[in-house]
Amino acid sequence: MSKIIFGIDVGGTTCKCGTFSKEGELLRKEEIPTRKDEGGSLILPDISEYIKGVLADMNMTTEDVAGIGMGLPGACLEDGTVNKCINLGWGVFNAANALSELTGIPVKIGNDANMAALGEFWVGGGSEYNSMVMVTIGTGVGGGVIIDGKPLYGFNGAAGEIGHLPLVEGETESCNCGKKGCLEQVASATGIVRTANRMLAESDMPSSLRSVPYISAKVIFDEAKGGDALAIQVTEYVCRYLGKGLACAAGMVDPEVFVIGGGVSAAGEYFINLIDKYYKECVFHASRQTKIVKAALGNDAGMYGAAKLILGN
Amino acid sequence: MSKIIFGIDVGGTTCKCGTFSKEGELLRKEEIPTRKDEGGSLILPDISEYIKGVLADMNMTTEDVAGIGMGLPGACLEDGTVNKCINLGWGVFNAANALSELTGIPVKIGNDANMAALGEFWVGGGSEYNSMVMVTIGTGVGGGVIIDGKPLYGFNGAAGEIGHLPLVEGETESCNCGKKGCLEQVASATGIVRTANRMLAESDMPSSLRSVPYISAKVIFDEAKGGDALAIQVTEYVCRYLGKGLACAAGMVDPEVFVIGGGVSAAGEYFINLIDKYYKECVFHASRQTKIVKAALGNDAGMYGAAKLILGN
Numbered sequence: 001m002s003k004i005i006f007g008i009d010v011g012g013t014t015c016k017c018g019t020f021s022k023e024g025e026l027l028r029k030e031e032i033p034t035r036k037d038e039g040g041s042l043i044l045p046d047i048s049e050y051i052k053g054v055l056a057d058m059n060m061t062t063e064d065v066a067g068i069g070m071g072l073p074g075a076c077l078e079d080g081t082v083n084k085c086i087n088l089g090w091g092v093f094n095a096a097n098a099l100s101e102l103t104g105i106p107v108k109i110g111n112d113a114n115m116a117a118l119g120e121f122w123v124g125g126g127s128e129y130n131s132m133v134m135v136t137i138g139t140g141v142g143g144g145v146i147i148d149g150k151p152l153y154g155f156n157g158a159a160g161e162i163g164h165l166p167l168v169e170g171e172t173e174s175c176n177c178g179k180k181g182c183l184e185q186v187a188s189a190t191g192i193v194r195t196a197n198r199m200l201a202e203s204d205m206p207s208s209l210r211s212v213p214y215i216s217a218k219v220i221f222d223e224a225k226g227g228d229a230l231a232i233q234v235t236e237y238v239c240r241y242l243g244k245g246l247a248c249a250a251g252m253v254d255p256e257v258f259v260i261g262g263g264v265s266a267a268g269e270y271f272i273n274l275i276d277k278y279y280k281e282c283v284f285h286a287s288r289q290t291k292i293v294k295a296a297l298g299n300d301a302g303m304y305g306a307a308k309l310i311l312g313n
Numbered sequence: 314m315s316k317i318i319f320g321i322d323v324g325g326t327t328c329k330c331g332t333f334s335k336e337g338e339l340l341r342k343e344e345i346p347t348r349k350d351e352g353g354s355l356i357l358p359d360i361s362e363y364i365k366g367v368l369a370d371m372n373m374t375t376e377d378v379a380g381i382g383m384g385l386p387g388a389c390l391e392d393g394t395v396n397k398c399i400n401l402g403w404g405v406f407n408a409a410n411a412l413s414e415l416t417g418i419p420v421k422i423g424n425d426a427n428m429a430a431l432g433e434f435w436v437g438g439g440s441e442y443n444s445m446v447m448v449t450i451g452t453g454v455g456g457g458v459i460i461d462g463k464p465l466y467g468f469n470g471a472a473g474e475i476g477h478l479p480l481v482e483g484e485t486e487s488c489n490c491g492k493k494g495c496l497e498q499v500a501s502a503t504g505i506v507r508t509a510n511r512m513l514a515e516s517d518m519p520s521s522l523r524s525v526p527y528i529s530a531k532v533i534f535d536e537a538k539g540g541d542a543l544a545i546q547v548t549e550y551v552c553r554y555l556g557k558g559l560a561c562a563a564g565m566v567d568p569e570v571f572v573i574g575g576g577v578s579a580a581g582e583y584f585i586n587l588i589d590k591y592y593k594e595c596v597f598h599a600s601r602q603t604k605i606v607k608a609a610l611g612n613d614a615g616m617y618g619a620a621k622l623i624l625g626n
Binding site for chain 1: 396443458465472473477480482560561563564568596600
């Protein structure tokens with residue numbers, strides 16, 4: 001009978017690898033580098049080697065493994081097909097089958113943001129609820145939708161792509177995705193800095209941001225909390241669009257809770273409260289009381305979610 | 314053994330009542346008036362009387378009925394609770410239990426737009442697909458989300474409220490829902506007329522719309538098809554926002570197909586193609602090829618969907 005599960009979160013720099021008991025306990029955790037050379041063709045063999053090493057180390061065989069869950073930075077279908085992971089150099093192929101052939105272990109895959117959502121739903125900020133939308137605000141803005149305990153994949157593997165909702169009217173610059181006016185362009189860590197630089201250039205308002213050596217999202221939130229008028233203007237602008245994004249998510253799936261994660265969420269209650277203010281202003285009245293909470297698992301969320309994919313509901 | 318199913322679509326003026334075989338065949342169809350006097354307290358007793366009449370007429374008893382599905386113009390929860398139907402004068406109560414007590418037959422309820430979506434999914438425009446988002450463009454803009462053959466209710470019964478996505482920046486007037494900037498304010502039949510009247514007032518552009526005795530959404534689309542520049546400007550503006558709304562829906566649930574229904578959808582291919590043009594412009598690339606099709610069941614969709622709620626997957 002199988003005893004363990006692997007939860008692997010494949011990122012652009014490292015793969016976070018968790019070994020879990022079938023009861024869901026994290027037994028060990030390591031990171032291996034994501035080797036993107038040769039069109040990303042080394043990544044799955046590296047993961048396979050890692051898993052074989054862990055099994056040897058634990059005196060186990062593939063028979064002891066219930067499955068491998070894997071989160072990937074791209075659109076994933078429920079059948080295991082990945083629809084391009086640009087960051088990894090991958091095209092379209094069945095990544096679940098490929099890793100399964102290398103390891104002899106059943107594999108399921110999901111989009112990394114969906115896996116983070118599933119992890120938070122399982123043991124993190126969403127664990128007391130039945131449905132949730134997670135928004136991960138870091139370098140980009142990712143999202144994941146959980147309904148009745150299951151991640152929503154979407155027909156093209158693109159459900160929960162909240163960062164690319166077309167919310168910003170009149171945007172002239174292009175998003176990484178090629179469109180103009182995506183939420184991510186103002187609300188990601190880089191988007192927040194871009195917004196601040198724009199506002200600094202457009203006004204003569206005195207601001208502590210003018211004298212800091214390096215403007216980051218963290219600095220902007222710190223200065224806003226400290227009362228700097230221009231930094232406050234930036235955070236209000238950013239959170240107004242995030243509130244709109246959450247209102248759109250509520251209008252479509254009406255979850256029980258929103259969970260906010262990613263590096264920018266370290267800005268804490270000030271950030272959450274500001275999003276909530278604008279959310280309440282523009283959401284449909286029936287969803288007005290929906291809670292917005294902070295994520296709890298940090299960078300481990302995706303690894304937990306990938307394992308949960310194997311554990312099932 | 315039960316032989317028939319009732320599908321009732323409760324509207325503000327009439328209730329459309331369908332009697333279906335367990336195989337899903339529509340056996341008979343009638344409308345009864347929706348009596349809104351006395352706080353809407355006559356509506357369920359009227360439906361109960363109607364059902365008893367049909368059973369007597371068909372020489373059947375309640376034993377012959379598998380269930381009653383009922384679509385209602387308000388937020389509905391899966392447990393049968395209706396969270397206000399302002400049009401009917403209803404507050405918060407379990408409408409499914411109430412009708413079940415009156416009839417002695419099991420009852421399930423759903424929001425009318427969700428039921429229309431389920432009907433179209435079952436035997437209409439969405440019948441070849443596994444997931445869909447329906448948008449009903451009439452007096453208002455309603456929506457319904459179907460995932461894996463099931464309507465998505467949402468925690469507050471508000472999933473699929475696409476008409477109240479906050480998409481229109483800088484809107485100064487209020488929507489019926491109390492907010493400002495809802496998609497419905499520009500894209501419902503009344504919103505389209507309002508948009509035309511604004512554009513007529515703001516410019517001196519000659520337009521056939523200036524001389525028609527009565528401007529309706531139909532007239533505007535007819536004139537646009539005929540080449541009137543201002544009417545074209547109105548339809549482009551309206552469809553740009555509808556395209557954005559669909560792009561937001563795709564970003565959250567990524568359905569296999571969009572089905573467009575309601576009175577305004579009579580504008581046909583011109584309308585669908587224009588929505589599609591703007592959809593493609595602002596949707597996340599993975600969902601770019603998602604089909605947009607016209608609804609097929611007209612005003613019967615809600616009745617079919619209500620019956621399907623009883624038939625199950």
